[in-house]
C-alpha cells in the first residue's frame with residue numbers, strides 16, 4: 602500500500618499501487634479527478650482530462666456533433 606497525492610486537489614490518494622501498472626488510471630476520492638500513473642519509481646501521477654464518456658461507442662450518433 603502506497604500513498605500519493607492528487608495533483609489536482611492535493612488530497613492523499615490511497616491505492617494498491619503495487620497492483621497498478623504504468624498508465625493505469627485511478628480516481629481521486631476527493632475531487633473525482635482521474636489520475637494516470639505515469640511512473641512507479643519515482644511515483645508520478647498526472648491528471649487526465651477524461652472525456653465524459655469513457656466508452657468509445659461504435660455508433661457515432663453522438664449528440665455533441667460540434668465537438669469535431
Ligand SMILES: [Zn+2]
Pocket residue numbers: 607608609610611612629630631632633634
Ligand atoms: Zn483530488
